[in-house]
Amino acid sequence: MNKRLVFVSALVLIVLSPFVPRLAVAATKPYVFGLLLVGPYNDKGYSQAHYEGGRYVEKTVPGTKMIYIDKVNPSDRPGVTIVQLVDDMVEKGARLVIANSDDMKDGIREAARKHPNIHFVHVSGDDVLTGKAPSNLVNIFGRMEYGKMMAGFAAALTTKTGKIGYLGPLINEETRRLASAAYLGARYAWEKVIKRNPNDLTFQVTWIGFWFNIPGVTADPSQVAKNFYDSGFDVVISGIDTTEAVMVAKQKVNEGKKVWAIPYDYVGACEGGSSVCLGVPYFNWGPGYASLVKKSMSGHWKPEWIWLGPDWKDINNPATSTVGFMVGDALSQEARKALKDFIAGLASGKVQLFKGPLNFQDGRVFLKKGEVATDRQIWYLPMLLQGMKGASSQAK
Numbered sequence: 001m002n003k004r005l006v007f008v009s010a011l012v013l014i015v016l017s018p019f020v021p022r023l024a025v026a027a028t029k030p031y032v033f034g035l036l037l038v039g040p041y042n043d044k045g046y047s048q049a050h051y052e053g054g055r056y057v058e059k060t061v062p063g064t065k066m067i068y069i070d071k072v073n074p075s076d077r078p079g080v081t082i083v084q085l086v087d088d089m090v091e092k093g094a095r096l097v098i099a100n101s102d103d104m105k106d107g108i109r110e111a112a113r114k115h116p117n118i119h120f121v122h123v124s125g126d127d128v129l130t131g132k133a134p135s136n137l138v139n140i141f142g143r144m145e146y147g148k149m150m151a152g153f154a155a156a157l158t159t160k161t162g163k164i165g166y167l168g169p170l171i172n173e174e175t176r177r178l179a180s181a182a183y184l185g186a187r188y189a190w191e192k193v194i195k196r197n198p199n200d201l202t203f204q205v206t207w208i209g210f211w212f213n214i215p216g217v218t219a220d221p222s223q224v225a226k227n228f229y230d231s232g233f234d235v236v237i238s239g240i241d242t243t244e245a246v247m248v249a250k251q252k253v254n255e256g257k258k259v260w261a262i263p264y265d266y267v268g269a270c271e272g273g274s275s276v277c278l279g280v281p282y283f284n285w286g287p288g289y290a291s292l293v294k295k296s297m298s299g300h301w302k303p304e305w306i307w308l309g310p311d312w313k314d315i316n317n318p319a320t321s322t323v324g325f326m327v328g329d330a331l332s333q334e335a336r337k338a339l340k341d342f343i344a345g346l347a348s349g350k351v352q353l354f355k356g357p358l359n360f361q362d363g364r365v366f367l368k369k370g371e372v373a374t375d376r377q378i379w380y381l382p383m384l385l386q387g388m389k390g391a392s393s394q395a396k
Helices: 003-016 020-028 046-060 082-091 102-114 144-158 173-193 221-230 244-254 286-298 333-348 375-379
Strands: 031-036 064-069 094-099 119-123 137-142 163-168 202-207 235-238 260-262 279-283 305-308 323-327 365-367
Touching: 031 046, 031 082, 031 286, 046 064, 046 279, 046 286, 064 082, 082 094, 082 102, 094 102, 094 286, 102 119, 102 137, 119 286, 137 144, 137 286, 144 163, 144 173, 144 235, 144 260, 144 279, 144 323, 144 333, 163 173, 163 221, 173 202, 173 333, 173 375, 202 221, 221 235, 221 244, 235 244, 244 260, 260 279, 286 305, 323 333
Parallel strands: 031 064, 031 094, 094 119, 119 137, 137 305, 163 202, 163 235, 235 260
Antiparallel strands: 279 323
16 A cells, blocks of 8 residues: 555544544543642742652652642731632642642631542641541641650750750640650750759740741740850750741851751751751651652542551651751760660550650640550640740730
């Protein structure tokens, strides 16, 4: 047969076939997922960790594309609602939307009800636990309590004054349990490892009022860190989204002080201050996000409350561990060895820090002797623990 005739015949079949164009479109149309970030995508903290998690999905799950909106907070976007931002993402083709902050809880629930055919992920929320979640909404978070225990442990092994400051964001159940976990890690190192009197350890929590600095609204985190360092605290553990604690520590070292800091959230948070950084407990959202995107793509979606811990085989494995701890340059070799042993104890269960006897700050019993806290008891921690200084609730 004439080759030209064969080619023309094939072309006619392609043009006339009702299936080929649809297949071609289906093969090239990406699966779009949206990400709402409370802070800047490049904050070297909480929001950047989520942004990098989205990029991980794009790299590891074929056919996916991320769109994002950052600085989603009342200061940067006054009058703009979560529902409005979700509407915009859905219009741009998003089939799954991730909201990364506790403050977005009500808005993302409303958006999920408005868009029942779109899948939603709320990070740090509990709507699935409380029964408020529609069937298209999932909650996910990381068991950062372990990372904070490691931070407190490293701080207590390093401090020369016995005074550890905790730079807190706003006050809620999440921030209380994370600050308390850091205290428990510090207390364990102080009492069990270096055999010091517990009465000689000071653990002070100072809250700024939000996840990061908003001039005129929050306390200035840089000033709070300076106040710590200028009043005898030589290690500051950060619980906020950004890196002020490290930057201020570096300034104080340049002034002749011997101080250290532990930032939070992002694996690269020590950059620019490695000489004072003891390490960073960080979130690795990529594996968890990839799993949820795959469930959405495959039709296996269901409402879940997911609390992902470290991969104890390798807590810094970027493909498997949601929570990690990256040791900083300023942590001594002796402390590194002790920290490694401590992590092994957490992994095996031999070290249980949310275990009684533990009391709340007001003296009420939290856990009786030998009692181990349940997930719900930890998740909904109503007050800081006895031995900690600082407010447990917002002043009325």
